[in-house]
Structures are given as structure tokens and as C-alpha cells.
Amino acid sequence: MEFSSKLLEKAVNEMAQLPGIGKRTALRLVLHLLKQPAEHTHFLAGALTQMRDEIKFCQSCHNIADVAVCEICSNPARNHQIICVVEDVRDVMAIENTNQFKGIYHVLGGKISPIDGVGPSQLNITSLVQKVQAGAVEELIFALSSTMEGDTTNFYIYKQIKDFSVKTSTIARGIAVGDELEYADEVTLGRSILHRIPFENSLKNN
């Protein structure tokens, strides 16, 4: 791509470094900003910079927060003995949306993934193990993605805490609500039969 302006080229190149944004898309976004009043660009740039520089992570669960201890961790109405282990803030938001979980979270900040160069030391695993060692945790719920990396991370944590008196569970894998059986993959369908639940239970949890 040959640009008629160095300023334009620089903006497009920076934008194109974002994941999933190619050069053409970046150019479209940058030209959109050019058509808008300059304040739009200033607001965007300001919001990104401020977010990057001032954002904090909860000292307890490592979720993104504006304060030292996040709203969930500082809420006495929540059960602090049940910890749901998740990958990042999106998973916290997704689970919070269900209104089904009244415990607290522990955000790992990723999954163990040798291919991407992510090892256990880059994740918030030590602080989780310490919580369990301190004896204040009744149950750990593993809620990572059902991928090889997710399973590896689950198992890595499990190995470190299995000698302590803590219950561990993973979220149920099975046919999604509303899905047709014939389109389900075999592994999921197989697991959903293996881990079937009493019919009465399925009536309660809507």
C-alpha cells in the first residue's frame, strides 16, 4: 500500500497491529475518523491512553477494576469460599450475566499455552494456590474454555491443590440450550450422556 501521507500511513500501521484488523480495515477506520469531528479522535485516543495508564487489577481476584479490591471481592453478600477460576474479564462478565453464581472469581489472565509462549509463571496461579493453602476455600470451580490449553491449565492447578481439603469441579459440558442433537459433535454428545443429571434437577435450574 502506497500512502499519500506519512501521517495517514503511521495511523493505519498502528491500527493494523490490533488483532483481526488488516491494513484495509485500518484504512477504513482511520478515514472514518477523518470524516468525523476531531473530538471523536481525541476522545478515542484519550480513553485508550487513560485506560492503559490508570487501570488497576483487583489485588484479590486480579480482575480489572478501578479500585484496589473489586466490587465482587469486597461484597460481603457473596460466598468467598467458592472461587470460580476463569481466563479473563470477559468470562467474569459472561458468568455474572447469568445471575447463577454467588461466589467470587479468580482471573488467571490467560491459559497455559506453550505455542503462544505462555507458561504458568505468567498467569495468576501462585496467588490462587496460596488462597487454597490458607484453607479459606471450600470449592474451586474451573470455568476455562474446553480446549487443550484450558484442560492443561485446569490440570496444572489441580495437581498443586489436590492435597489440600478443597472440592474441585468444572462447569458442565454438554448440548447447549436450544441446540439440536443431530448437529452436536460426538465428544460433546458422549459427555452429555456420561454426565447426565437427574431429570428433576433440570427442572429447577432455569
Next chain:
Amino acid sequence: MEFSSKLLEKAVNEMAQLPGIGKRTALRLVLHLLKQPAEHTHFLAGALTQMRDEIKFCQSCHNIADVAVCEICSNPARNHQIICVVEDVRDVMAIENTNQFKGIYHVLGGKISPIDGVGPSQLNITSLVQKVQAGAVEELIFALSSTMEGDTTNFYIYKQIKDFSVKTSTIARGIAVGDELEYADEVTLGRSILHRIPFENSLKNN
């Protein structure tokens, strides 16, 4: 979406105002920036702000430029009597890439589109008509998209300059190089037959 941080929420909302970027994508992009060193965000924000504040438009062709008159318009080797009328800088880049055009451009900055609230007065049409009136233009090549808005804009300009001694042309519409006839739409195929060219000509322009 419920965010655990106002800073995060603000950044996501600003990002989601870009065209084609929804809230989920915006969150993904913002979380990516959070995982990168802070300089990445600073570079991005700086490049966007600098681009928006300092970018100039060529006084002659209205293309994006870093100087008062762009490289193409100030190039004496180009034919200043042939003007290619395009919608925006992307079209200039696309045509320049072909290496088939040695005239200059006139960037309208959009198309007449009542639905989007874009009228002729918001486009760089007056300066184009003035160039034609001044008598220095031999040929105008309309190279707008082949849509209703593009055709409307072409016709609007044509009406204003048709009494002056200027040749007008539009880029050829037809079957794209490499395309199979059976998948072409009827209008395009019909036009390509109607506006067929001598076979010898097709051998020359590769």
C-alpha cells in the same frame, strides 16, 4: 454489558463507535492493548491524534497529503489536462497501483447520498466545475462506484460541465479479469456486450 471498570467501559464504548466494530470486538481489542506494553497504546493514540490534527488536504485535488499540494498534482510529468474523478483516497491508491493512469485526480470526498444526508454542497464539486470552466481540462474520467449514488453524482457533475468543451468518460464496466461468465450478473454481462471493444485493443492493455 456490565463492566467492572469505568475506564474499561469508556475505552470500549469509544472503540465501538468505529464502523463495523461492535462492543464485543471493541472489548477484545481493548483487552489486547492491556496485554501489550503501554507504549503500544501510546503509539496508537498518538498516531491517531497527530493524524487527525495535522493532516492536510491537497489544495488542488483534495486528496490527503502532508503538504499544501500533493505529489501527484505537483508532478510536471503527469498530464494535468486529464482528471480522474474519484470518491476518496482509497480510490486514488487503487488506481495508482494499476500504473495505467498518468493524469491527475479530483477527490470528491464522498458521493451524493440523500439517505446518508450527503448533498452536493458537502462534496468537492464546485472546485472541479471551476477547473473545467477555466478551460484547462481536456477530459474528465468518472471513476465512482457503479451504484445509484455513484451514478447520481456522475450525472450531477455532468449536467454542470456539459456546456463546456470537455470530454467526459467513465471507467469501463464489464466482466472482471479472471471471472467466469456464468457467475456474472445480467446487467454487467449485458453492458460488457454492448460496450465491447476491438479485439486488438484487448491485446495491448495488459
